[in-house]
Amino acid sequence: MTNNTILIVDDEAPVRDMLRVALEMADYRCIEAENAQEAHSMVIDEQPDLILLDWMLPDVSGIELARRLKRDELTSTLPIIMLTAKGEEDHKIKGLETGADDYITKPFSPRELVARLKAVLRRAGPSVPEEPLTAGELVLDPIGHRVTIHGQSVEMGPTEFRLLTFFLSHQERAYTRTQLLDHVWGGNVYVEERTVDVHIRRLRKALAVDGHDRFIQTVRGTGYRFSVQTAERV
Amino acid sequence: MTNNTILIVDDEAPVRDMLRVALEMADYRCIEAENAQEAHSMVIDEQPDLILLDWMLPDVSGIELARRLKRDELTSTLPIIMLTAKGEEDHKIKGLETGADDYITKPFSPRELVARLKAVLRRAGPSVPEEPLTAGELVLDPIGHRVTIHGQSVEMGPTEFRLLTFFLSHQERAYTRTQLLDHVWGGNVYVEERTVDVHIRRLRKALAVDGHDRFIQTVRGTGYRFSVQTAERV
DNA sequence: CATTGACGTGACAAATATATGACAGTTTCG
DNA sequence: CGAAACTGTCATATATTTGTCACGTCAATG
Numbered sequence: 186m187t188n189n190t191i192l193i194v195d196d197e198a199p200v201r202d203m204l205r206v207a208l209e210m211a212d213y214r215c216i217e218a219e220n221a222q223e224a225h226s227m228v229i230d231e232q233p234d235l236i237l238l239d240w241m242l243p244d245v246s247g248i249e250l251a252r253r254l255k256r257d258e259l260t261s262t263l264p265i266i267m268l269t270a271k272g273e274e275d276h277k278i279k280g281l282e283t284g285a286d287d288y289i290t291k292p293f294s295p296r297e298l299v300a301r302l303k304a305v306l307r308r309a310g311p312s313v314p315e316e317p318l319t320a321g322e323l324v325l326d327p328i329g330h331r332v333t334i335h336g337q338s339v340e341m342g343p344t345e346f347r348l349l350t351f352f353l354s355h356q357e358r359a360y361t362r363t364q365l366l367d368h369v370w371g372g373n374v375y376v377e378e379r380t381v382d383v384h385i386r387r388l389r390k391a392l393a394v395d396g397h398d399r400f401i402q403t404v405r406g407t408g409y410r411f412s413v414q415t416a417e418r419v
Numbered sequence: 420m421t422n423n424t425i426l427i428v429d430d431e432a433p434v435r436d437m438l439r440v441a442l443e444m445a446d447y448r449c450i451e452a453e454n455a456q457e458a459h460s461m462v463i464d465e466q467p468d469l470i471l472l473d474w475m476l477p478d479v480s481g482i483e484l485a486r487r488l489k490r491d492e493l494t495s496t497l498p499i500i501m502l503t504a505k506g507e508e509d510h511k512i513k514g515l516e517t518g519a520d521d522y523i524t525k526p527f528s529p530r531e532l533v534a535r536l537k538a539v540l541r542r543a544g545p546s547v548p549e550e551p552l553t554a555g556e557l558v559l560d561p562i563g564h565r566v567t568i569h570g571q572s573v574e575m576g577p578t579e580f581r582l583l584t585f586f587l588s589h590q591e592r593a594y595t596r597t598q599l600l601d602h603v604w605g606g607n608v609y610v611e612e613r614t615v616d617v618h619i620r621r622l623r624k625a626l627a628v629d630g631h632d633r634f635i636q637t638v639r640g641t642g643y644r645f646s647v648q649t650a651e652r653v
Numbered sequence: 654c655a656t657t658g659a660c661g662t663g664a665c666a667a668a669t670a671t672a673t674g675a676c677a678g679t680t681t682c683g
Numbered sequence: 684c685g686a687a688a689c690t691g692t693c694a695t696a697t698a699t700t701t702g703t704c705a706c707g708t709c710a711a712t713g
Contacts, residue, residue: 304453315460329646330593330638342700343640379660380702386661387700403660405710576689613671614691620672639670639699 189306190214192233194224194250195268196242200291204237207295208302214371221250228260231368232355235306238285240269255284264305318353320400321413323392325353334394341391344369344384349392352401352411361408385409423540424448426467428458428484429502430476434525438471441529442536448605455484462494465602466589469540472519474503485519498543500536552587554634555647557626559587568628575625578603578618583626586635586645595642619643 193204196219205215216231218224221242228236236254238247247267254260267288286305289298318325322335332339332349341349348369360368362378370376389398399414427438430453439449450465452458455476462470470488472481481501488494501522520539523532552559556569559580566573566583575583582603594602596612604610623632633648 315463326591328593329591329644330641331591331644344701376701377703379704382660383662383702389661405659578690610690611692613693616671617673617691623672637671 189234190216190231191302192224192227192231192236193217194219194221194236194242194247195239196220197239200239200268204298207298209373210295211299211302213302214367214373221247224250225253228254228263233263235264235266235302237266237268237302240267251285266301266305318350320353320356320411323353323400323413325349332391334392339391341388345388345391348384348388355411357410357412359404359407359410365408381408423468424450424465425536426458426461426465426470427451428453428455428470428476428481429473430454431473434473434502438532441532444529445533445536447536448601455481458484459487462488462497467497469498469500469536469543471500471502471536474501496543498539500539552584554587554590554645557587557634557647559583566625568626573625575622579622579625582618582622589645591644591646593638593641593644599642615642 191208191213193201193208193215194217195201195204198219201217201219205217208215216227216233218227224236224238227233238251240247242250251265251267254263254265261284264286265284267285268291269288270291287301289301315328318327323332324334325332327350330346332341332346348365351365351369362381365381366374366376366378385401389401392398392400400411402410402412402414404410425442425447427435427442427449428451429435429438432453435451435453439451442449450461450467452461458470458472461467472485474481476484485499485501488497488499498520501519502525503522504525520542521535523535549562552561557566558568559566561584564580566575566580582599585599585603596615599615600608600610600612619635623635626632626634634645636644636646636648638644
């Protein structure tokens with residue numbers, strides 16, 4: 186399972202569909218946007234691993250979006266593959282100058298698409314973080330696949346481990362159950378929303394110190410948030 | 420079986436393919452990277468025995484990568500053979516100055532490649548570590564090909580010995596069954612993944628003290644990890 | 654303060670993953 | 684040539700994980 190999330194940005198629905206089919210066949214998770222504004226908020230929101238960006242967009246041109254993303258420090262490492270119509274060769278130059286990591290000329294074969302995408306993702310470095318993720322006394326070592334609190338090893342199931350990994354790289358931010366299902370379980374599984382509650386509980390239990398968990402907060406009406414609770418409330 | 424792992428670093432896929440074919444014919448295991456960043460993480464990740472490094476790379480130049488590897492204590496003994504295009508003779512000087520152990524001018528014959536590679540590997544000394552590998556009371560003496568716990572000799576089969584050798588030099592890190600097959604069995608053998616379980620069991624049995632093994636942990640959903648279990652949980 | 658919707662919890666059966674013992678084909682070595 | 688040791692694979696135990704429920708609790712609201 187690659188488990189990489191690809192953001193498809195194109196204003197034509199049929200094109201998006203084609204891309205999605207090809208990518209899901211290759212086991213990527215897809216999310217879609219049809220204009221630059223929507224795309225931008227999805228980048229912030231969903232943190233995809235790569236963007237497939239059409240040259241022509243209704244509002245801001247694709248190239249402009251690429252430029253903005255590459256300029257912003259938070260998103261500058263996000264790989265971008267530009268899609269461009271056949272014959273517009275000069276776009277290639279401009280696109281690569283702007284910071285696109287690759288470009289693909291329409292029409293293209295699914296195989297070519299996936300091959301280039303793989304190459305770009307590989308070049309971008311491992312999506313599995315090598316550095317330990319931390320939150321206060323909590324440390325998750327991705328290499329050793331191990332979680333410790335105060336150096337004490339903590340046991341949990343694989344799903345809890347993935348959930349915690351996600352939370353640790355997205356702290357201080359509230360997620361709905363649906364978002365968590367998407368990110369931690371993977372987009373296309375059908376699971377009850379309440380299942381998230383149960384896994385949250387299991388994770389809380391695992392992370393509990395003195396019977397109380399200081400890491401996961403319930404956001405009523407919304408979902409959950411991970412953040413280190415520093416001081417006790419009075 | 421040489422069982423040596425060679426890391427090929429070149430941005431041109433055809434060149435990599437040619438090298439791989441030549442090397443696999445000579446019974447080396449090959450892994451590939453197409454840029455410096457990828458190469459660096461593969462060095463850490465896969466611990467190859469030698470690097471074939473192209474002079475020209477898209478991101479950091481090959482020479483720069485070589486310099487970094489030679490500077491870092493962990494990787495400074497890793498032999499490097501630089502690949503350089505014909506005629507660029509001054510590269511030879513610079514390359515050898517940087518710490519490359521040999522250089523080969525493109526185009527070259529497969530025979531020449533393998534011959535030089537062998538020479539460099541021989542010069543680099545045995546890939547078998549000379550120093551004993553230890554983990555707590557467990558000591559593996561590579562020279563004497565012997566394992567002891569508390570000075571007590573421990574018997575095990577050749578596969579278990581290789582597995583333990585690998586684990587001892589990669590402690591605290593979780594490996595999938597596939598990775599273990601790659602590293603311990605050698606890349607291109609077809610063996611069932613479950614076979615790993617069986618050898619893990621045999622190794623555990625051999626390392627067991629009082630019927631319990633304190634060295635190998637099962638990482639559910641992933642594989643196994645070697646690490647000395649220090650204290651009991653309450 | 655009763656109501657209502659949202660969240661927490663323990664239990665469970667089904668699904669998965671891992672451990673184990675046995676076995677047959679090979680290799681090793683005396 | 685045999686005996687002993689080693690390997691890879693199974694089939695069969697065991698153990699753990701997972702998604703759902705049903706029911707208890709809690710917080711906000713009028």
